[in-house]
Amino acid sequence: MPALVSGRKVRIAFIGAGGNARSHMRSVHRRGDAEVVAICDTSAKALSDAAERIPEMAAVPQFTDYRRLIAEARPDGAIISIPHTLHYEVAAYALENGVSVEVEKPMTCNPGDARKLMALRDRTGLVLSVGYQRHYQGVWRWVRQHVASGTYGPVHFVEAWQCQNWGGGGWRGVPELSGGGQLNDSGSHLCDIMLWASGVRPSEVFAFQENRGLAVDRISAIAFRFPDAGVGTMGIIGESTRGMDEGMQFWCRDARVRVDGIDSTVRVTLYTPDGTGHPVDTSEVPDYPVDKDGNFVRCLLGADEPQVPAECGLAVAAFTEAVYRSVRTHAPAEVDW
Secondary structure (H helix, E strand, C coil), rough: CCCCCCCCCCCEEEEEECHHHHHHHHHHHCCCCCEEEECCCCHHHHHHHHHHEEEEEEHCCEEEEEHHEEEHHHHCCEEEECCHHHHHHCCCCCHHHCCCCECCCCCCCHHHHHHHHHHHHHHHCCCEEEEEHHHHHHHHHHHHHHHHHHCCCEEEEEEEEEEEECCCCCCCCHHHHCCCCHHCCCHHHHHHHHHHHHHHCCCEEEEEEEECCCCCCCCCCEEECCCCCEEEEEEEEEECCCCCCEEEEEEEECCEEEEEHHHHEEEEEEECCCCCECCCCCHHHHCCCHHHHHHHHHHCCCCCCCCCCCHHHHHHHHHHHHHHHHHHHHEEEEEEC
């Protein structure tokens, strides 16, 4: 894509200074082609903690109003790590004022807002990417390369699940800020990678959820169908003694691809028509050369393309919104693509 910055370092601002944002700060600070020029948070403690835990951030200007940050710091790009329901408002303001955006998941809490952000991206020519880090992992790039591309024929069944002891702490347990429970939080990663790696686009979902004493969903059971006679299931289990873990399977015409584990523990098994399981060496597809923050910076320099474009954020928003609509109406819900 065309360069938006040339001849100098990319100026990056952080809107949101909590724990998630700090890993982004470290990532950007390590780069020689970017600099952190401002940090914003409505919490004074979050700002002070960021400066204390990352000494390099201590001298960076701090703001409590993102509008003032954009006006005074004049960043090229903003990395947004704030409560989910605030993503659209802040990302839209940044794009409208000439600032490219990397927004943490979920990009928005409904597909309508996702489309509005995409329209702003297209009108301004700025970068809009989403913080789904699995797209950068070689193992998942292998799965997409072989499942979504149809190496083993079309997909006709998908199974995906995630478990963890998810307690809905802090703002994540407040519906007005989180937009939903585990499905909209860590479950958002599962939705994204299932859709991206398989290439399926569910047309209809039917779902049940249990809050288990929280104000937001903690357990989800989801069934969905997709074109060409495909169906699938997804389970989100937020009350688990097993700890954080995931699994996914894709039944294709000529093989079954099974993915187990999370992050560095992910392993793939290919089942051939005779039922034999073959461990797959996914090293043939290496990790992407940079992480999501590096990709964002390189896009601004015109040296890369977004590896998680806003279209992925729209896909997750459309799927997730249909799930919540099905739960509310006790009926199947069409996905608003």
